[in-house]
Amino acid sequence: MKKINIGNGEISASEISLGCMRMANLSNKEASFLINTALEEGINFFDHADIYGGGKSEEIFAKAIDMNASIREKLILQTKCGIREGYFDFSKEHILESVDGSLKRLQTDYVDVLLLHRPDTLMEPEEVAEAFDVLYSSGKVKSFGVSNQNPMQIELLKKYVNQKIAINQLQLSITNTGMIDSGINVNMKVDNGIDRDGSILEYCRLNDITIQAWSPFQFGFFEGVFLDNDKFPELNKKIDKIAEIKGVSNTAIAIAWILRHPAKIQPIVGTTNSNRLRDICKASDVTLTRQEWYEIYRSAGNKLP
Template identity: 70%
Template sequence: MKTIKLGNSTLDVPVVAVGCMRINSLGKAEAARFVNTALEEGANFFEHADIYGGGACEEIFADAIQMNDDTREKIILQSKCGIRKGMFDFSKEHILASVDGILKRLRTDYLDALLLHRPDALVEPEEVAEAFDILEHSGKVRHFGVSNQNPMQIQLLKKYVKQPIVANQLQLSITNATMITNGFNVNMENDSAVNRDGSVLDYCRLNDITIQPWSPFQYGFFEGVFLGSDKFPELNKAIDTIADKYGVSNTTIAVAWLLRHPARMQPVIGTMNIERLKDCCKASDIQLTREEWYGILRAAGNVLP
């Protein structure tokens, strides 16, 4: 598995992150097989959030991997906090309490990375800075990032937070690629020219923030998977043709499309299927040509001006 640096840190991470949001759908033996397969594939970066399964997913993962000191040093753990029932909460008290809960459920003393989940409209960045300082100085969190934030939201945090923001987790897939496609349509009078995210892709590249695409196979907002969907015949034909060329699955090509972008992204895959997991990991070895990458982009319905 190829690796990249997480943001501007010295931490080497695999180019594919294993999302554990659905690990509570597996039985105990299945969960153990899944995490062990991920490790065999070199995918030792496991991504969590305190709300996944109400916290149960972190507990199930710790049991599945048989967490101990030796195992802990072989894996990279990231989790997120900030979502509460009916609200978002970036208060100092909530961040600190959330991390303590995460560490207890994962049965570890530290997180390699903590992300703030969704932007809190009532955020007081001074409080976030205090929380991050406490977590860093106590050794509970080694790196910090955000999720679903635009450039100005990140800039507001950076005014007070001393630690580098190493990651920004954003929805991105072949069919949800406006952060890429609006760059083609600068100063044009069409819907594709609308800048809905503050040029977050360029901002993250300029500031050495690793983009972690979530839902890399979804279209819309959890409306379904585009692979094999009757709604995207041209896209699936293009992907299948390229998959046949490389002797891999369509899943592999969908992930390889994201990895081909020079932003050096780290897609977060959410499958709990072992064969699909292996297919995702194979994307690390595929380097799509410029023609193939653009061909897939156009087949998804994106028109080049």
Template identity: 50%
Template sequence: MGPVKTQQLGRTGLEVSSIVLGLMRIDSLDDAAIDALVRTALDEGVTVLDHADVYGGDHLCERRFAEAVKLTPSERERVLIQSKCGIRDGFFDFSTEHIVSSVDASLRALQTDHLDLLLLHRPDALVEPEEVAAAFDQLEAAGKVRRFGVSNHTPYQQELLKTAVRQPLEVNQVQLSITHSSLISTGVASNMEGLEQSVHRDGGMLEHARIHGTTLQAWSPFQGGFFTGVFLGDREKYADLNDVLDELADAHGVTPTGIATAWITRHPADIQVVLGTTKPERVREAVAGSDVRLSRQEWYRLFTAAGSLVP
């Protein structure tokens, strides 16, 4: 068991924690619980806090965070606050006007003068790269956003943005867990006809990120599938996986949560783990696992116990 693992953020030169505290569910907590959750993360060395305009609806989680957690100026300088925009009621919107207005509303809600990182939340089918570029330039020039990235974007969707956007896209936040691992498992089973695992869904997202120095952030790191419930402790669906998680947790002196975290942080792509938990203890368990370096054999044991094929 070690301290929180740290890594570089994109090509910024910034050293950040491999654990990100996601704050999408804090609207169900009272102020004291929100403060305790965030303070636990900060005490454990977590330096990245993740928000979005839609969390809680209409910037609610951003407001609740700012009301409950009174960061001192020195604390604010030590953390990286990121938020996302682009999801609206039933549609996506990467227009200049919406991006800028969403960031302005996030800054008011968060009671801060800048975002350290802004992510485009989900791909807008009607995206015009020039509109995104105009928004990014305006926000950067005003000092409102320091760095930029995307979420759930394929390689070519990122390349399309880059035809006009001049700022580096430092981050791509994507869904990844041991049991929802297609961006990894597809490559392992490449060129195997008739096998579901070999079907490409993301156009080489993992390899693109490594080539271009983009940091991947893994959301829902303990989810079985697309919001289908966590695999931790679910012996009805994931008995073999939980057996291996328990065994490796004992071997490394952490919890199964720690091992599930370590499976992601062990990857040489330096993937950050975005925790959506509201429980301080789960934060401590993930931090403890972040610096566990699984052997190749251990990593692949988890991979295959979760149902992925190693040909």
């Protein structure tokens, strides 16, 4: 598994991360097998959130891996906070309480990364800055980031916080390419030319913010996977053809397509199937040509200007 430098380079992480949202659905034995499969494949970065399984996903993870100091040193743990039932909450009180809850459930003294989970329009950045200072100075959080935020939201946060924003977790898959489309269709009077996120792809590259791609196999907003889906015949035909040439699965090609981008995007894969995870990890050994990348992009229904 290849490594990437996260944000300011203080974290060297596997270029593919295991998302633990569905871990609450697994038994301890199943979760243990999945986590150890990830480690065997070279994955050392694990993505959590306080809301995943109502906190149970973090609990299952820690129990399944039999968390201790020796094991903890091998892991890069990321968690998120800010989503509550029916609203978002970036208050200092909630951030601090959420982190303490995650630390307890994960059976650790610190997390490597904390992300603010989706934007809170009622955010008071001064409060966020105070919370970050407390968490950083106490050693409970080593690095910070955001999720689903645009450049101006990040700039507002950066005006107040003392720590670098190292990560922005955004939806990206072959069928959800808004951040790429607008950069290709500049000055074009077409739907794909609409910049809906403030050139977030280029902004993150300019500011050394690592983009993490969530739901890399999904189309729409959790409408299903595009692989082996009759709604995307041309896309699957192209992916399957390239997968056969490369000698890997279609899942590996879908991830290799994201990894091919020079922004060094880190996909968050949420599979709970260990065999599928092994197949996905082969993406780290696959390099798509520029032509193959654009062929896949176009087969998803995108037209080049």
